[in-house]
Amino acid sequence: MLSSQDLSDDKCMGRAGPAMASLHRRNSLYPRFDALISTPLVLVLSLLLLVFCSFTKSATVETLHLLIPAGEGGGWDTTAREVGQALTKEGLVSRVYYENYIGAGGGRALMDLVHNPDRHLNTLMVQSTPLLLRHLTKTIEFGYRDVRPISIMIAEYQALVVLAESEFQSATALVEAIRQHPIRYPVIGGSAYGSLDHISFAMIAQAGNLPIEKIRYVASDGGGEALERLEKGFGVALISGIGEVIQAYRRGNVRILGITSPKRLPELPEVRTLSEQGLKVHFANWRGFFANADLPDAKVYQFKKVLADLNGTDYWQQILKKHIWSEFFLQGDELMNFLQAQEKDMREALNSLNIQ
Numbered sequence: 001m002l003s004s005q006d007l008s009d010d011k012c013m014g015r016a017g018p019a020m021a022s023l024h025r026r027n028s029l030y031p032r033f034d035a036l037i038s039t040p041l042v043l044v045l046s047l048l049l050l051v052f053c054s055f056t057k058s059a060t061v062e063t064l065h066l067l068i069p070a071g072e073g074g075g076w077d078t079t080a081r082e083v084g085q086a087l088t089k090e091g092l093v094s095r096v097y098y099e100n101y102i103g104a105g106g107g108r109a110l111m112d113l114v115h116n117p118d119r120h121l122n123t124l125m126v127q128s129t130p131l132l133l134r135h136l137t138k139t140i141e142f143g144y145r146d147v148r149p150i151s152i153m154i155a156e157y158q159a160l161v162v163l164a165e166s167e168f169q170s171a172t173a174l175v176e177a178i179r180q181h182p183i184r185y186p187v188i189g190g191s192a193y194g195s196l197d198h199i200s201f202a203m204i205a206q207a208g209n210l211p212i213e214k215i216r217y218v219a220s221d222g223g224g225e226a227l228e229r230l231e232k233g234f235g236v237a238l239i240s241g242i243g244e245v246i247q248a249y250r251r252g253n254v255r256i257l258g259i260t261s262p263k264r265l266p267e268l269p270e271v272r273t274l275s276e277q278g279l280k281v282h283f284a285n286w287r288g289f290f291a292n293a294d295l296p297d298a299k300v301y302q303f304k305k306v307l308a309d310l311n312g313t314d315y316w317q318q319i320l321k322k323h324i325w326s327e328f329f330l331q332g333d334e335l336m337n338f339l340q341a342q343e344k345d346m347r348e349a350l351n352s353l354n355i356q
Contacts, residue, residue: 171277175205178214
């Protein structure tokens with residue numbers, strides 16, 4: 001019996017020839033019967049096989065609602081829209097619609113997913129490391145145990161950037177300026193106080209022996225808003241995911257002072273790591289998708305399958321390169337074990353940074 005994996009166009013058409021030849025051999029023992037029935041039967045069976053092959057390639061999910069816990073232009077928004085467009089392009093989902101549910105640093109969308117299961121029968125919410133951080137700091141009531149983890153798709157390093165015309169040419173120069181005049185040099189982030197971007201810069205400050213209390217952190221609701229605030233002078237620098245600032249960097253609007261990867265990225269060989277500048281900070285933010293905790297197992301299986309199928313496509317690999325995202329695909333027990341381990345690491349980091 002053929003599995004759905006065997007039924008690509010090439011394999012389907014490859015199997016049709018031998019099947020028809022076998023039928024013809026059997027009928028050739030009875031020439032008169034063969035003349036009467038072989039041609040119509042071959043045509044019917046061929047059509048049925050083509051229909052079956054077409055069916056197996058049809059979309060696994062008809063409608064997908066992608067819930068985005070922040071405004072447009074940030075990391076959550078970019079990840080959700082790239083995944084949605086890729087799923088439809090690859091024929092894995094028939095129709096995708098997006099909802100930017102803004103507020104409480106992602107908390108409003110999370111609460112809605114938890115409290116309104118009937119509204120979210122076709123919903124996947126994009127989330128990332130702040131799902132753990134915001135719960136650990138008690139900013140948000142719910143965490144990953146209150147929803148259904150489906151897949152982690154990517155990892156992304158953090159970038160410290162300034163406007164192209166900024167006086168700062170290095171991360172260490174910025175840290176030293178903040179040390180001397182903390183009020184004068186606020187740093188903008190694309191997430192709330194106590195969340196990912198705030199923690200990222202706190203780790204940079206700690207690596208530079210800069211007291212945490214000297215940091216003036218300006219929170220934003222997503223990377224898009226954070227970039228707007230940088231351009232308007234709300235702060236002198238921005239800490240965010242590489243994917244959220246890469247287009248502005250390529251346009252020449254911002255300069256990247258350093259990134260949190262352990263070594264330079266092949267896509268950005270000219271950009272220095274923070275470690276090269278004496279700031280030993282290695283950190284990557286993951287992004288993935290979660291569903292309502294009570295979603296039926298059959299629907300969970302569908303969601304997992306389409307995302308697993310997407311991860312194996314060449315088109316998705318091109319998207320990873322476009323945004324300088326690293327492939328980081330986890331499902332099932334691997335995903336749960338990772339979330340538990342990172343929750344432990346984040347708790348220890350928060351305690352060491354004295355952020356509650």
